[in-house]
Amino acid sequence: MNYNYEHDLNKGISVDCVIFGFDFEKLKVLVIRRKPVENISESLVSLPGDLIFNDENLDQAAQRVLKELTDLENIYLEQLGAFGDLDRLSKPSDIAWLRSNRAQPEARVITVAYYALVNLNAFDPKPSNFAESVSWEPVEDIKSMAFDHLEIFNKAREELYRKLKIQPIGFNLLPKKFTLSQLHKLYEAIVGRELDKRNFRRKMIKLEIVKKLDEKQKGVPHKPSNFYEFHVENYKRLVNKGFDNFGF
Template sequence: MAQASEHIINPNVSVDNVILGFADNELKVLLIERERVEEVPDDFLALPGNLIYEDETLDQAAERVLYELTGLKNIFLEQFHSFGDPNRIRKKQDLDWLKAIRAHPEARVITVAYYSLIKADNYNPTPSAFAQKAFWVPITDVGQLAFDHNDIFYRALEHLKDKLYKYPIGFELLPEKFTLAQLQRLYEIILQTKLDKRNFRRKILKTKFVVPLNEKQRGVAHKPARLYHFDKERFKSTEHRYVSY
C-alpha cells in the first residue's frame, strides 16, 4: 500500500531514524511493524526509515520520515553515522520482504542514520502511511530487529551518550517543565551510571540555563518537587568551554 508520490526515489540511499522518547521514567525507542505482505511472515520490528527522494536533502528525508511516522515537526534530529555494508541485508526474512515491496529489491542500499529526541509532551505517535503500527519499546526490551537495525540502534545510544557529556540535549526528551529528579534519572539511564543527588543538583543549577519555576508537582504522595525549565536563550549565550590541555 505504498502511497502515491510525485517524487523520484533513489534506490540506493535510505535514511533510518532512531526516535527516542522518555516516559514512565524509561527511555523508549519508536519501532514499527513493516508493511504486511501476503505470504511473507515477518516478526521483526524495524526502525522507521525509507528510501530518499532525489530532490530532497538527507536532513529533509529524515524529517519527512519522522513526520510521516509521528506527525511531529521541529524535533531534535541529527545525523550520526552511515551504514553501508553490502551484506547489511542478509536475513532471509528481510530479503523476502524487500522482494515483495521494493521496485529494486536487490539494490544495494546505503543508509544514513539519524537519531531524534521527542518530548514526553508530544508522546503519541500517529501511525504512519507506510508503517502498519508503531510502538514505543523500552530500550531494555528491544529484541532482534530487521536488517542491521540492531547495530544502528546500539550506535545511536552510544552517540547520544557521547553528546550528553558536552551538550545538554537531555532536555529535548523532557517536557517543558520537569523536576530535577526526572533530569537526573534521564542522565543516569543514558550515561548508564548512578549519580549523586546533591552533586548533580549543584552542578545543574550552577549552569544557569536550568531555571526554577514558581510551580510544583501536584498530586504526588510525597513532598512535591519544584519544576524547572530549560532556557535555550541562556544556554546559547553561555560560554561553552572544553576540558583543557
C-alpha cells in the same frame, strides 16, 4: 500521503530515524512493525525509514519519511552517519519484505541514519504507509531488529552518551516545566547507572542551565518537588561551547 508517483525515487539511498523518548521512567525508542508479507511470520521491529527522493535533501527526506510512517513531524533530527555494508539487507525475512515492497529488491542501498530526542508525551505516533504499528519500546528491551537497524540503534545510543558528556541534554525530552528529579532520572536513564543526587543537583545549578520556578508539584503523596525550566541562553551556550575539559 504517498509521494511515490510524483517524485523520482532514489533506489540506492534510504534514511532511517532513531527517535528517543523519555517517559520519566525509562528511555524509549520509536519502532515500527512492517505489514507482514507472504508467508513470513517473523516480525522484527525496525526503525522508521525508507528510500529518499531525488529532489529532496537528506534532512528533508528523514523528516518526510518519519512523518509518513509514524505521523511525527517537526522534530529536530541530527545526522548519525551513513551505513553501507554489503550485507545490510541480507536477512531472509528482510529479503522477503524487500521483494514485495521494492521495485529493485536486490539493489544495493546505503542508508543515512538520523536521531532525535523528544518529549514522548508531546507526540502521538500513528502508523501508516508500510508501517503496521508504531510503538515506544524501552531501549533495554531492544535485542534484535530488521536489516542492520540494531547496529544503527546501538550507534545512536553511543552517540547519545557521547553527547551527554560534552553538552547539556534534556531540552527536547522534558516538558517546559520539570523537576530536578525528572532531569536526574533522564540522565540516569541515558548513562545507565545511578548518579549521586546531591552532586547532580549541585552541578546543574552551578552550570545555570536551569531556573527555579515559583511553583511546586501538587497532589503528590510526599514532599512536592519544585518546578524548574531551562535557562535557554545558558543552555544553548553550553551546547555550542561544550563543557570544558582542561581549558580547550
